[in-house]
Amino acid sequence: EPEVTQTPSHQVTQMGQEVILRCVPISNHLYFYWYRQILGQKVEFLVSFYNNEISEKSEIFDDQFSVERPDGSNFTLKIRSTKLEDSAMYFCASSGDFGGETQYFGPGTRLLVL
């Protein structure tokens, strides 16, 4: 069964460093999403991406964040200058060929900013 994959599973970085989180969505999906979950809290929407551009972004997704689909398979989230409060689990999700379809989530990347 197709699944969303994410790398790395864990990342530790120093405050101020740049990180890139990688995702490979399900191959025939067209919509891609990033969410984050601060430890013990709910899952929060960051950004949606369709047709090689951002569709919608939340207030959390400020200028420090960017997304890219550098090739036909990868979908990345970059945090330019990490802050302590960026420590969270980051989930990538993808959905099929029309909006409202189920979003399938990757296993997540746990980011720790020291």
Added chain:
Amino acid sequence: AQKVTQAQTEISVVEKEDVTLDCVYETRDTTYYLFWYKQPPSGELVFLIRRNSFDEQNEISGRYSWNFQKSTSSFNFTITASQVVDSAVYFCALSEALGADGANNLFFGTGTRLTVIP
């Protein structure tokens, strides 16, 4: 503005008991989608069910069943004969009317942590 309330923060049951997880939502849209996801201790988010606002038919899948009632804006989830493997955090989520390009974001509740005691 959309809102999802899961008032039960934590629930503990003894194995084989039935348990119902509550979810109440708020939305101004007439077209919306409701979801349940399971987050086991390993941390991933596992899709359980999707419902659109025009389909109020209840659904049963094995030991799982869902009760969608638009009149009370609720989408409750019942596990029958609970098992230890059901121990997880369960999230209810809402997606409102689609963006112009069809993308939609999920708005999650705060989750209910279910512990099934052997």
